[in-house]
Amino acid sequence: MKDDDNLVIEKILKGKKNAYEIIVKRYMKRAYFIALGFTGNHNDALDLSQEAFIKAYRSLHKFDLSMSFSSWFYTILKNLCLNFVKKNKEIGKAPWEIVDESKLKESLGPLGEAQRREMKKILWERISELPVKEREIILLRYFQQISYKEISKLIGCPLGTVMSRLYYAKKKLKENLKDILHK
Amino acid sequence: MKHEEYKKLLVGYLDGELKNKERELIENHLRKCPECQKELKEFKKLRGVMMSMKYQKPPDEVWENYWKSIYNRLERRISWILTSVGAAILLFYGGFKLVEDFIKNPEIALLLKIGILVLLAGLVILFISILRERIFIFKHDKYREVKR
Structure with missing residues (x-):
């Protein structure tokens, strides 16, 4: 383009x-x-x-x-x-909805309505707490499904940096989401 | 390759973003590294949770009116600028005429005239000083321009 x-x-x-x-x-x-x-x-x-x-x-x-x-x-x-x-210190509400039930079930097992709501909220809070450079890359890749190549063009950094930033971001995120992921 | 380098490849491996050579490297490494196998499993879980969600879509009208709204905002700004410039010219002209009549009026005492002129000069200097300060702040605002 x-x-x-x-x-x-x-x-x-x-x-x-x-x-x-x-x-x-x-x-x-x-x-x-x-x-x-x-x-x-x-x-x-x-x-x-x-x-x-x-x-x-x-x-x-x-x-x-x-x-x-x-x-x-x-x-x-x-x-x-x-x-x-x-x-504006308010971070708003989780702006996403669950669209792939099987993927969610495969990762966390069956969840009740209240648990799903809580999970969305916690995920949003943990992502919002990440440093900007890591937050943006997580949002672009996993919530907008943008390829590494396109992300590298958007944020103006090499492909290798995209991958390593994603690695550190996901590492932090999985630590901060331990309670949900290891239930 | 250092262990940390293999770990970084895990993310690209799960996202299907590795080149053939990198994929072979990480697959060979995974066969003999329980630590990376564990991390891969955890990353897969996290990825599954995130990929099961999508942003809530706004109503279709948002997209239908999107461009129109930008166009209106752009147009409105231009009309505001023109209105402000016009008002400033009228105010300046009115003020000038007022001062001119005031000075030419023989019934007003000379001391009063001098007092009013000094007051006006002070206000003008104050205005220029504030304006200069604003321009300085504007020029040094780091978000004003796009820098790469």
């Missing part, structure tokens, strides 16, 4: 401002879910992701066309989300 994005941006910079709709529609879902992962709240995620698009649009003249737009935009969005989280 990199070259394609940059062609659209070139058009916008040459005055075809409405072409920005293409970029927004291409990345809106990913942007919303990234913000949701940081805030845990629908309204805040919607507002922050839209604000990021507005901020990117207004800074478009500073964008280096030899770079990847998705990575540049991700940095804007992440900074906005981190600023927001810093000001």
